[in-house]
Amino acid sequence: MDSQATSELRAAALVSKAWPYEEARKLLKRYPDGPPAGGIVFETGYGPSGLPHLGTFQEVARTLMVRHALGEMVDWPSRLIAFSDDMDGMRKVPPNVPHQDMMHEHLDQPLSRVPDPFGCGHESYAAHNNGLLRQFLDHFGFDYEFHASSECNASGRFDETLKSVLRNYRAIMDVMLPTLGAERRQTYSPVLPVSRATGKVLQVPIEMVDPEAGTVAYVEPETGERVEQSILSGGAKLQWKVDWAMRWVALGVDYEMSGKDLIDSVTQSSKIARILGGRPPEGFNYEMFLDENGEKISKSKGNGLTIDEWLTYAPQESLAFYIYRDPRKAKQLSFSIIPRAVDEYQQFLAAYPDQEWDKRLGNPVHHVHAGAVPPARMPLTFGLLLNLVGVASTDDKDLLWAFVKRYAPEASPESHPELDALIGYALAYFRDFVADSLRRRAPDEREAGALADLDARLAALPAEAGPEEIQFEVYEVGKSGGFENLRDWFRALYETLLGTSQGPRMGSFFALYGIDNSRRLIAEALAASPPGSLGGGVA
Numbered sequence: 001m002d003s004q005a006t007s008e009l010r011a012a013a014l015v016s017k018a019w020p021y022e023e024a025r026k027l028l029k030r031y032p033d034g035p036p037a038g039g040i041v042f043e044t045g046y047g048p049s050g051l052p053h054l055g056t057f058q059e060v061a062r063t064l065m066v067r068h069a070l071g072e073m074v075d076w077p078s079r080l081i082a083f084s085d086d087m088d089g090m091r092k093v094p095p096n097v098p099h100q101d102m103m104h105e106h107l108d109q110p111l112s113r114v115p116d117p118f119g120c121g122h123e124s125y126a127a128h129n130n131g132l133l134r135q136f137l138d139h140f141g142f143d144y145e146f147h148a149s150s151e152c153n154a155s156g157r158f159d160e161t162l163k164s165v166l167r168n169y170r171a172i173m174d175v176m177l178p179t180l181g182a183e184r185r186q187t188y189s190p191v192l193p194v195s196r197a198t199g200k201v202l203q204v205p206i207e208m209v210d211p212e213a214g215t216v217a218y219v220e221p222e223t224g225e226r227v228e229q230s231i232l233s234g235g236a237k238l239q240w241k242v243d244w245a246m247r248w249v250a251l252g253v254d255y256e257m258s259g260k261d262l263i264d265s266v267t268q269s270s271k272i273a274r275i276l277g278g279r280p281p282e283g284f285n286y287e288m289f290l291d292e293n294g295e296k297i298s299k300s301k302g303n304g305l306t307i308d309e310w311l312t313y314a315p316q317e318s319l320a321f322y323i324y325r326d327p328r329k330a331k332q333l334s335f336s337i338i339p340r341a342v343d344e345y346q347q348f349l350a351a352y353p354d355q356e357w358d359k360r361l362g363n364p365v366h367h368v369h370a371g372a373v374p375p376a377r378m379p380l381t382f383g384l385l386l387n388l389v390g391v392a393s394t395d396d397k398d399l400l401w402a403f404v405k406r407y408a409p410e411a412s413p414e415s416h417p418e419l420d421a422l423i424g425y426a427l428a429y430f431r432d433f434v435a436d437s438l439r440r441r442a443p444d445e446r447e448a449g450a451l452a453d454l455d456a457r458l459a460a461l462p463a464e465a466g467p468e469e470i471q472f473e474v475y476e477v478g479k480s481g482g483f484e485n486l487r488d489w490f491r492a493l494y495e496t497l498l499g500t501s502q503g504p505r506m507g508s509f510f511a512l513y514g515i516d517n518s519r520r521l522i523a524e525a526l527a528a529s530p531p532g533s534l535g536g537g538v539a
Contacts, residue, residue: 009371012357013072019327020062020069020367026282027070027254036252039077042067043253043281046109049085049131050094052136052440054289054297054307054333055259060142062286063257065324065367072371080144082137083249086112086126087149087237089192089201097125108200110237112150117527126150138165140316148264149243151432153234155423159214161250162231164276165190165242166211171526172242175271177265190242193229197222201237245269249278289333297333313429314382315421320368321345342382342422347465350376376405377406378419382514384504385426388512390438391498391521395427407467407512442528447492450481455522458515465515471507496525505515 001009015019027040035250044059046052068076085108085436093103099117101126106114111126122128126148152158165172167525169190177185189206197220209215214232219225229235238246244265258266261287270280289297297305310319313335322341337397348365352373360366365373388403389395394513400423413420443451457473478489494503503509511517 009072009358009361013069016069016358016361018069018362018367020065021073021257021361023066023257023282023284024070028074030254030279030282035076037076038252039079040067040070040254041252042078042080043083043247043251043256044080045085045086045256046124046133048084048133049088049090051106051129052133052307054305054310055305056133056136056318057140058152058286059257059324060137060144061140061320061329064142064370064510065256066255066257068367080180081253082133082142082144082146083247083251084126084130084133084148085240085243086110086124086130087153087201087234088126088240089237090114096459101518102295108198109198110146110150110201111181130416138316143486149237150234152250156233156426158246158250159232162236162238163211163214163247165238165246166208166216167385168206168275169211171275175268176239176241179268181206186416188239191216192232192237192239193218193227193231194234195220195222195234195438196227196229206285237356240264240273241268245272245276245278245280248273248281248383249276251283255283256281257272258285260285260287264463277434280304284328286327286331290330292332292334292336294332305335309335310338313425313432314342315418317365318342318345321348321364324364324367326454335429338429339382342425346376346378346381349373349378352376368495377416378422379416380404380419380422381412381504381508382422382426384512386422386430386434386507387498387500387504389403389426389430390434390500391513397423397427400427403512403514406427406514407508434500440497440499440525440528442530443492443525445530446482447496448526448529450477450483450489450492451496451526453477453481455519455526456520458522460511461515463515465511467505467508467511469507470510470515471505474506474510 016479021451044063046056060080063080067080070076089108090111091105093107093110097103097117102115103117112124114125115126116128118128120128122131130146130148137144142204172190174320175188176188180188187203187205189204191206192201192203193206193216194200202218202221204218204221206216208227209217214230215228216231216236217226217228220227220423231433237243248256248269266283266285266325273280277323287466291297307319318341321344345365348363352360352363352365358370388400392400392403395399400415404423411419454474454477457477458470461469461473475486478486482488483489487533489504490503491501493506494500513521
């Protein structure tokens with residue numbers, strides 16, 4: 001990018017209303033005189049009790065979009081910390097891990113001290129899952145620094161802030177106790193010692209011994225003895241709202257987003273961060289994803305769509321595209337939205353080169369690709385490919401390519417690998433979600449007449465007729481066929497020829513499938529029409 005384009009981009013970024021720039025603007029306001037010495041610190045958090053999931057992806061992806069937006073506005077150094085809260089006690093054993101009996105023996109111990117049940121050489125269960133998290137983030141090309149709670153605690157990195165928690169113990173209790181029920185208030189402590197006797201994270205009342213030395217006292221549940229213990233260097237875990245605030249202060253976090261379900265937690269943790277002498281980070285609360293029934297997606301319910309499932313049926317950039325859009329609105333996340341997401345991504349990608357900078361920065365693909373937007377090279381939509389797979393009744397990729405080359409002669413698997421991949425996605429999606437739902441109905445008398453007219457018009461066209469030429473004839477038939485609303489004509493085409501209530505631009509579909517093949521489709525529909533109608537069956 002030349003200097004003029006860079007200057008134009010920066011000018012547009014500084015006034016853009018796209019949400020990543022609005023978020024980045026909060027950081028400009030936070031530091032009106034320039035960034036701190038260590039640069040801007042972004043953070044995302046992860047609980048290693050399970051595998052990385054869609055929530056992990058969307059939070060890291062969106063945070064990096066804000067970081068990139070900031071970089072387009074100002075030349076400030078920044079970094080993203082991906083933080084694993086692996087000092088959490090293992091409250092229950094995940095049902096999908098091996099060696100269940102062994103795992104149950106380590107209940108309530110920090111995840112970083114629970115043995116790795118998979119036997120693959122990791123020091124702990126948390127280390128195994130942390131490794132998967134890093135592989136996951138690396139797979140998507142995310143730029144991040146990894147930090148684990150166990151390492152930060154053991155190294156003493158958190159020690160000074162932990163002492164501050166003890167110094168301000170009463171003020172923190174004053175923040176937390178009003179948010180708890182009467183019974184919970186009786187035993188609540190923001191500090192959870194790790195028992196020297198059992199290795200468990202204990203939820204017990206504590207008393208201050210020496211805040212400056214980081215020592216507390218508590219009654220050991222196993223023995224009933226009073227124990228004095230340091231909370232420094234891994235000797236304790238904090239309750240998570242307090243821990244979140246402590247981490248913000250210790251790591252100097254400037255920006256962290258979170259889900260709408262954590263609004264109250266952000267409020268409490270922000271108060272505690274101020275008590276500890278820090279400043280809560282900027283951020284916003286994104287809305288939650290919903291399943292196809294409008295219910296919040298839950299890992300425990302398994303009612304959502306996993307990343308692996310999405311990537312079985314669509315490319316990665318379509319997922320990032322869907323995640324980018326409208327983060328403050330609740331959105332459905334189910335298999336049914338995949339085709340539309342793929343095609344809308346391609347539409348925005350095709351529009352990008354001809355847009356002015358202000359429009360480009362509002363285009364989702366700018367943020368999906370961190371400004372390095374690839375050229376649009378997809379001659380076919382995902383929806384069109386799904387319809388082709390349906391009428392061709394094949395899972396033979398080579399046969400589908402024969403149809404594609406008729407429509408786009410310049411394309412091949414070698415020259416258009418992204419199209420080759422999309423054909424594979426279409427085959428998988430059709431097989432799993434479309435095939436059993438197709439039901440072609442017979443046309444009524446008016447529709448049969450219109451189909452016969454369309455067949456005659458297609459017969460008069462040259463075999464190499466293009467999508468626009470064919471589309472013109474499709475429109476003309478609808479206008480002359482007695483359809484007051486052309487949408488009724490298109491719906492009739494979809495339902496009688498394709499077996500679905502929605503479909504592609506028919507001129508494009510006929511050009512892709514071929515005029516002769518398309519006429520055979522029409523003939524099959526006419527043969528199924530009621531006796532007495534044009535082309536109808538025999539009484």
